[in-house]
Amino acid sequence: MESQPLPRRRKPRRRLSRAQRTRAALGIAELHDGVAHRADLRTVGVTRADVRTEIGAGRWMTAGKHTVVIGSGTLTAEARHWQAVWESGSGAVLDGAAALVASGLSGFTPTRIDVSLPRNNRRHTVPGVVRHLRSTMPPALAVGIPRVKPEWATIHAAQWAVSDRQAALLLCLPVQQRLVLPERVLEAWRASSHGARHALLDVLVRDVCDGAHSLGELDFAGMCRERGLPEPSRQEVRRLPSGRVYLDTGWDDIALVVEIDGGHHAMALNPVDDALRQNDVVLSGDRVLRIPVLGLRLKPRAFLDQVVRAHQQAEAAAA
Incomplete structure (x- = not known):
């Protein structure tokens, strides 16, 4: 009977030396600010046994099932x-x-980390992390750390904010810092489903992303009528030393001007132009109040209190 060849034994892979695995692990960790995924370590020849050795010696440590801290420092x-x-x-x-x-x-430090993941996937609890299970995942970026695109992240951040004020802040900052274009946030908002504080966000998103048109003069005029003030004029044209300017609203007979600043006023060189215009108006003898459009959404009473006081003072000065 013909003998069968013995199965060839696989030659055991030579383990990396300590110096070699340290160099290999550091190369991975540098891409992730000091941590490495176990699967990535294996791709560069660092075995499970190598990881156990380093952890046992106290040179590395674990931060979960998959995360290895290369070094014994705290996580950034x-x-x-x-x-x-x-x-x-x-x-x-x-x-x-x-x-x-x-x-x-x-300009903002979250107190928790929000992650979204497919509803049907296996998930695990991680301290300090809030999971959002989704039937349809939002669009995400493929470069760098996996994350939702900024326009969708902006909408979600505002929905999950702890207060209306924080929601407004999280809508403003990404737009002002040029992380996302205002029109993209508007598109994402229109495509999003109803969530927390939908009615407020519906106006805040338009205030931040289309502030020049979101709050009409009629809205402010109605607020003034509710406080017993005469209706202000709208979109007055003035000729000043700096040229012709358009003033949002005010009262000509008592030299009081109120400028309603939309989200676009804080962008690029707009603050410079606004300051020059306001200074010219003040030097021409008018009182000027500036009110951010978000202020009328979040603290209407406080700002209207100031308008009432300014109207009373201007009226007394004109008498």
């Missing part, structure tokens, strides 16, 4: 973002304020 904010995506479940992406911060947002 960016590393926490990677951990949140890796540990929450397959297909997870940063969303809301966390996605905006990962895209470069400054």
Whole structure:
């Protein structure tokens, strides 16, 4: 009987030396601000046994099932973002304020990390991470840390904000910092389904992204009538040393002007032009109040109190 050849034994792979696996792991960790996914480590030859050795020696540490901290330091904010995506479940992406911060947002520090992931995927609880299970995932960016596109992240951040004031802030900052174009936020809002504080956000989004047209003079005139003030004039044209300017609203007989600033006023060089115009109006003898359009949405009573006081003072001065 003819003998069968013995199966060829697979030659065991030589394990990397400590120096080699350190270099390989650091190359991965540099891409993720100090952390590495176990699967990525294996692609560069760092085995499970290597990881166990380094963790046992206290040189590395774990931050979940998949996340390895290369070194024994604390996780940075960016590393926490990677951990949140890796540990929450397959297909997870940063969303809301966390996605905006990962895209470069400054001036706001989230107290939690929001992630979205497909509803049917297996998911895991991660401390400090809030999961949003979705039947249809929002559009996401493929470069860098997986995250929802800024226009959708802006809408979600405002919906998940802890207050109306924070919602307004999270709508303003991405637009003012040029992380997203206003028209894209408008498009995302129109395509979004109803969520938290929908009625307020419906006006706030238009105030921030189309502030020049969102609050008409008729709205402000109605607010004045409710406070017992005479109806102001609208869109007055003045000729000043700087040229012809358009003033939003005011009362000609008592030299009081009220400028309603939409979201576009804080962008680019608009503050410079606004300051020059206001200074010229003041130097011509008028009192000028500036009211951000968001102020009339969030604190209408406080701003109208100021308008009433200014009207009373201007009326007394004109008598």
